[in-house]
Amino acid sequence: MSADSDRVGIGVIGCGGMGMAIVSRVLARDKRFEVTAVYDPDERSVARALGEISTHPDVCTDHRAVVDRPDVNLVMIASWNRFHADQTVDAFHAGKHVFCQKPMATTIEDCARMQRAWRESGAKFTLGFTLRYAPHYRKIQQLVASGAIGDLISLEFNETIDFNHGGYIMGDWRRLRENAGTHLLEKCCHDIDLINWITASRAKRVASFGGLDFFVPEGESHIERIGPSPDGKEPFQTWRSLVGKNPFTSDKDIFDNQVAIIEYDSGVRAAFHANSMSAIPERRMYLQGSEGAIRADLRTGTIELRKIGWDTPTLDEGLGRTDGHGGGDDILADELVASTLHGTEPSAGVLEGLESTATCLAIDEAADTGQVVGMGRYWGAFN
Ligand SMILES: NC(=O)c1ccc[n+]([C@@H]2O[C@H](COP(=O)([O-])OP(=O)(O)OC[C@H]3O[C@@H](n4cnc5c(N)ncnc54)[C@H](O)[C@@H]3O)[C@@H](O)[C@H]2O)c1
Structure with a gap:
């Protein structure tokens, strides 16, 4: 991405409370960001998210369909913790930037897999260490x-x-x-x-x-x-x-x-x-x-x-x-926007996630x- 990009497509995986809390902040910060696809196995979460997103994103039937879309540049993951690793790794393999809610993963092996995929992709990883x-x-x-x-x-x-x-x-x-x-x-x-x-x-x-x-x-x-x-x-x-x-x-x-x-x-x-x-x-x-x-x-x-x-x-x-x-x-959302557009390093990423x-x-x-x-x-x- 570059600061001149006129559109940044977001794919949301996990549309519950903390997923939408950060997505809505990103959308409010920069008009170039737009949710193009969502996935959540619970239709109540999907319905609530669609009520909050004005751009009518496509509703996908699994997370791979989200990460593989050409109109998704940034994948935002806020699913149950056990799914963070597979979803992040697949997003990196598809060449996408990733925001993932904390904790990074539930096993040490999953953290190591995420670290490898992140290094190979060269994309940005922001972890939701809000504090x-x-x-x-x-x-x-x-x-x-x-x-x-x-x-x-x-x-x-x-x-x-x-x-x-x-x-x-x-x-x-x-x-x-x-x-x-x-x-x-x-x-x-x-x-x-x-x-x-x-x-x-x-x-x-x-x-x-x-x-x-x-x-x-x-x-x-x-x-x-x-x-x-x-x-x-x-x-x-x-x-x-x-x-x-x-x-x-x-x-x-x-x-x-x-x-x-x-x-x-x-x-x-x-x-x-x-x-x-x-x-x-x-x-x-x-x-x-x-x-x-x-x-x-x-x-x-x-x-x-x-x-x-x-x-x-x-x-x-x-x-x-x-x-x-x-x-x-709010500050996390500011830095996520900057990292996606300008390539700045997030305050909390892979190293902080795996150490915690x-x-x-x-x-x-x-x-x-x-x-x-x-x-x-x-x-x-x-x-
Ligand atoms: N940064 C913070 O301060 C903070 C605060 C609360 C929660 N969180 C994190 O955010 C994540 C979500 O928590 P929450 O509070 O929003 O919970 P939530 O229950 O409100 O939302 C979780 C959503 O994930 C969905 N989901 C379950 N399995 C999925 C899958 N395989 N793929 C996609 N979506 C799936 C659920 O249907 C639900 O809609 C967790 O990882 C949690 O630790 C972070």
Whole structure:
């Protein structure tokens, strides 16, 4: 593509919530972008997408029909995670640029296949690591990289999600590892990516414990205890869902709470906490360096920085409260448009995707086996 292109055809694979959230932003940014084809096996998603797209795209019966079309230049994938690899590889083989939602894939072998196909194609790959684009996290990364707290020594971070959000996940396709990978991979791959970026290092070894303790059949009484929301919706069911199963009795094999520790090549040590039934949702970080500390939370938009010392002031570096993605979706769409038209490198692509996936998979191996897992085998899968 070039800046002079008068038309950029988009093929959409997976027309659900986060597919259309990014597609609609791209369409709003540059009139040259136009959706020419869509594929989604669920006709409700297709119908909703056609209602949002004014250009009457063709509805294809499989993803290959989308990627092979000559009027598709950019393939935008937001299907279930298990399909990301095949769909991305086929798009690269067809010579198309790819935007793919996170996580990159659900296995290390799939990440390696995607990396090979990307290299061979010479096309651009943008990964939907929305939070990398959020000004809140860009600010934290810049502060650490500029030495504002000295050398990073250790840190903690979390993603504790609202009980209704947790209920949605436990009733949705993501409740099963075969569709989405683990909860850590599906949801917290963002958070692991942020820490990979901020530490500017790769994990060396990891350990973890996790389990399913709240969204179990014996917990169903929480529905009655909490009662309907102020606007009359069932508790744990207020999020949009195509499936909408009872989150307590649904079949599932993901955790609803997990802790992990990571030691990085750089020597930095990190502790992570995830849970899915939170009363006080947070996406918080506490970063300790040799000269100071940063405490930040995306949900409140706060970033505090204080240098080690007797009466050092606490500096307010916060950028304020925004949406759940910290405004990252809009900036991601800006960069995706620029990358497609001008060939600029996206802020998150293949390397970031496979590093986050590998770290998440190793953490889950540690949780499933009860062992400390060294990362050598994972890093050895890539070149
Ligand atoms: N970047 C972010 O912050 C963010 C946030 C939420 C979700 N996501 C990611 O976006 C992707 C979609 O999640 P969602 O929240 O939009 O879910 P969703 O359930 O709203 O949409 C998923 C869609 O994929 C479709 N689908 C299933 N199998 C398919 C296949 N083989 N080919 C094409 N489409 C298929 C489903 O029918 C559904 O319409 C996931 O990978 C998820 O991890 C990213």
